[in-house]
Amino acid sequence: MAFENTELFDQIATDALEKYGWQDTDESKLIVLSENATYMVKNKNTGEKDGVLRISRPGYHTKSELNSEMKWLRQINEYTPLVVANPIKGVDGKNIQVVKGSDGEDYFCVVCEYLPGEAPDENNEAKMVKQFSYLGETTAYLHRQTEIWNGTAKLDRTEWNYDTIIGEHAAWGRWQDFPEMTEEAEKLLDQVARIIKKRLERYGKTENNYGLIHADLRLANLLLEDDQIKVIDFDDCGFGWHLHDLASALSFIEDKPIVPKLVNAWLDGYRKVLPFTDTDFEEIDTFIMMRRMQLTAWLASHKESGPVAELSEGWMDGTVELAERYVRLFG
Numbered sequence: 001m002a003f004e005n006t007e008l009f010d011q012i013a014t015d016a017l018e019k020y021g022w023q024d025t026d027e028s029k030l031i032v033l034s035e036n037a038t039y040m041v042k043n044k045n046t047g048e049k050d051g052v053l054r055i056s057r058p059g060y061h062t063k064s065e066l067n068s069e070m071k072w073l074r075q076i077n078e079y080t081p082l083v084v085a086n087p088i089k090g091v092d093g094k095n096i097q098v099v100k101g102s103d104g105e106d107y108f109c110v111v112c113e114y115l116p117g118e119a120p121d122e123n124n125e126a127k128m129v130k131q132f133s134y135l136g137e138t139t140a141y142l143h144r145q146t147e148i149w150n151g152t153a154k155l156d157r158t159e160w161n162y163d164t165i166i167g168e169h170a171a172w173g174r175w176q177d178f179p180e181m182t183e184e185a186e187k188l189l190d191q192v193a194r195i196i197k198k199r200l201e202r203y204g205k206t207e208n209n210y211g212l213i214h215a216d217l218r219l220a221n222l223l224l225e226d227d228q229i230k231v232i233d234f235d236d237c238g239f240g241w242h243l244h245d246l247a248s249a250l251s252f253i254e255d256k257p258i259v260p261k262l263v264n265a266w267l268d269g270y271r272k273v274l275p276f277t278d279t280d281f282e283e284i285d286t287f288i289m290m291r292r293m294q295l296t297a298w299l300a301s302h303k304e305s306g307p308v309a310e311l312s313e314g315w316m317d318g319t320v321e322l323a324e325r326y327v328r329l330f331g
Helices: 006-019 063-079 125-148 183-203 242-249 259-270 278-282 284-301 308-312 315-330
Strands: 026-033 036-043 049-056 097-100 106-112 158-160 210-213 222-225 228-231 238-241
Touching: 006 026, 006 036, 006 049, 006 097, 006 106, 026 049, 063 106, 063 125, 125 210, 125 222, 125 228, 125 242, 125 259, 183 284, 183 315, 210 242, 238 242, 242 259, 242 284, 278 284, 284 308, 284 315
Parallel strands: 158 238
Antiparallel strands: 026 036, 036 049, 049 106, 097 106, 210 238, 222 228
């Protein structure tokens, strides 16, 4: 994806508005350029936010995968106490619109409802712990819904397993390619990867620990409005271990001292809705370590993305510290 080519995505966003009959009434403004280009769609006269437009990177998701995501969103709104942004259909009655870019590529575009609400405050430790309890409860509602919905197995979504997270076919690239990776660090992380693989094989996949997951359910993807919890950004949802959702909640802060408090708060919230076994508890560190390595690959393959430079600062030191601890525990 050409992260620097905002003109390309601006034009696609403008053309996409025609697919919804909004070309004369609305305008789009870029919010984030990462895996996708995300735009806020506003009415030009009233300033009202009519929706959020997501332009998918070519090759990242198929139309079938995107339609599966849309089906899950509607199920969540109908059968859980959570609120998610439902897709808005285009003038042709379809959720997914195809726009051809100036580069000749076809881009899949989705507009979802705009959800009002405030993002959690990640700079206030006491609030953050309380919000992680909400996060755990929210995650359990999602897991429970996918367990009882008979349409779950029919969805076409990525499978998040060892191979696609940090293995030979890792969707976000090779963790070995991180710019500051040293020979010593790579040797250590290779050892960690072998331990992770062995523990995952022992943990196995059951109907109680594996299923459809959000896969990126961190505080940044929650909105709070009074006591109402709203969930956004289902772009990475797929089939995986439930514990991957806990690890994802700790993305980019895995090495921070507050993590044990956050994990306990998440578990307190989760247990309000679903059981959490001792066997699950034993593998928390494994999933946190695997997520850290997955994010190492993401940082390596997204050098042009806005926040990567800041996130990469000190990343290798924190990763090695986590890896050494993990080897001491399980090696």
